[in-house]
Amino acid sequence: MAEVLVYVDHVDGAVRKPTLELLTLARRIGEPVAVALGNGAADTAATLAEHGAVKVLTHDASEYAEYLVVPKVDALQAAYEAVSPAAVLVPSSAEGKEIAARLALRIGSGIITDAVDLEAGDEGPVATQSVFAASFTTKSRVIKGTPVITVKPNSAAVEAAPAAGAVEALSVTFSAQATGTKITGRTPRESTGRPELTEAAIVVSGGRGVNGAENFAIIEALADQLGAAVGASRAAVDAGWYPHTNQVGQTGKSVSPQLYIANGISGAIQHRAGMQTSKTIVAVNKDAEAPIFELVDFGVVGDLFDVVPQLTEEIKTRKG
Amino acid sequence: MSLRIVVTVKYVPDATGDRHFADDLTVDRDDVDGLLSELDEYAVEQALQIAENADDAEVTVLTVGPEDAKDALRKALSMGADKAIHVEDDDLHGTDAIGTSLVLAKAIEKAGYDLVISGMASTDGTMGVVPALVAERLGVPQVTLLSEVSVEDGVVKGRRDGDTASEQLEASLPAVVSVTDQSGEARYPSFKGIMAAKKKPVESWDLSDLDIEAEEVGLDGAFTKVEAATERPARTAGTIVKDEGEGGKQLAEFLASQKFI
């Protein structure tokens, strides 16, 4: 059976959920061979094996933490040459897309980014994408070279599928470009204890209607009752009420949770671009004409300062 | 010696228009008004600021696109760029990211550069990969997705806010930079700027000027193929209630019925 290379996104050996989703998709096309780089690379093996990796290629070097993107491209290319896979799958993070693109160029292949689904096809894997602010769905194929495809978080279920997960050391020679862009400092993002925005099953967002940084406590209280991540519109971020890392939309994160709750958000096209594919959408907005109501499964026309706390209380009561 | 900055800007269909696909499954560029991608305005802005802080600098804006793409160049020139290059050729229709990066890289080399500045992503394709591809082709450092950027003594520095960390980056010129919409509000063209832009030089190059064969680009040269495009069905109309004191409870009831609580 053909092998499929899966690039592993991990933090010091802790595999991030989108990678496990990639393994589910990879198994539809062939046998997943994982590539884990950097500090803790070998620690990823057990988790990857549980989810279907037949092999885990690992390599650690200080270059991965000290220089931007290119060392990882060099390593992925080395893995590609060692394995000759039927496809290469990479998580659709900002960095993942850059790594995938440079690899594709080097190996003379086409690249598809931000797939939301992947199936085996007679002429190679077929990727589903959601385009024009999620108003269209396309099916695409790479028609030259080995398909390189980046896949968005929440595109497939994480499935247990025990496999060998044999760890093998990857041999990597860094290119002349590898040390071009130096990372001179790194400030890790502080954990809020809430789920990762792009991975969360429920997202509770606030917009301009929240009217102040201090009022985001209302949004957070609801999120915490639901075990949800907190999102924000660009208007709320630009006003300095909530961090940019929580922005949902075209220039922020794109989310596709089971449930999205928009509070005081009008539903501009650029915001929709990041949340329109959510399974269930709920909105609270005092303007009955707000475009967000075109998307909702359930909407409340009302003041969020009344509705949201009442909702939070009610959930608390129901949970008992 | 002067600092030569090339800003890559894309002409895109207006995101607030009714965007759709043409019969050949390329982006329809006829029925929706086009404009300079808003995300590339941030690139123009940072280029202008870097130029203003340099002793001697020249900002060239470069686009690969159809006839109308000149509008995008005019806008960038009216913001303050010095000159423009338009790569236009019938054979470019349907070019994908790999092909676009080839044309851009060749044009950038022909123009001469110390610094390339791009937007974080185009608002139509939204791939966010062209700057990395251009860096790979040019063989120079990529310093991408910066929310803060500065250039001093032949070194570009910037801050990249990633998923798990915020990183400080540094590279020697020549380099390819891309900036996010967090990098600072883009200026509006002034009346004077708009008038001045009319007199600024716009060069037109075609594929033969760049020694690129028609087969390397366009729909025929593409590495990827869109096989089907379907409009997302409108979401079925949901229930909308007016809050008369029970809105939160009604919402809770809905969430419970959907097993979220």
Ligand SMILES: Cc1cc2nc3c(=O)[nH]c(=O)nc-3n(C[C@H](O)[C@H](O)[C@H](O)COP(=O)(O)OP(=O)(O)OC[C@H]3O[C@@H](n4cnc5c(N)ncnc54)[C@H](O)[C@@H]3O)c2cc1C
């Ligand atoms: C290139 C580009 C990229 C962009 N990227 C993004 C992006 O990634 N994400 C994003 O979100 N936007 C993005 N935008 C901005 C987008 O166009 C909108 O400006 C933005 O989404 C508006 O945010 P909002 O809905 O919070 O604010 P508004 O549009 O001002 O809406 C606020 C809403 O709150 C309601 N409201 C006010 N008070 C209350 C109350 N007490 N109770 C209930 N409801 C209330 C109002 O009725 C209104 O509908 C982008 C724009 C451009 C040009």
Ligand SMILES: Nc1ncnc2c1ncn2[C@@H]1O[C@H](COP(=O)(O)O)[C@@H](O)[C@H]1O
């Ligand atoms: N046709 C084009 N002409 C000029 N610049 C482009 C073109 N396509 C992409 N770019 C540049 O590359 C950036 C990222 O585009 P993309 O990878 O398509 O999302 C854009 O913000 C532009 O700066």
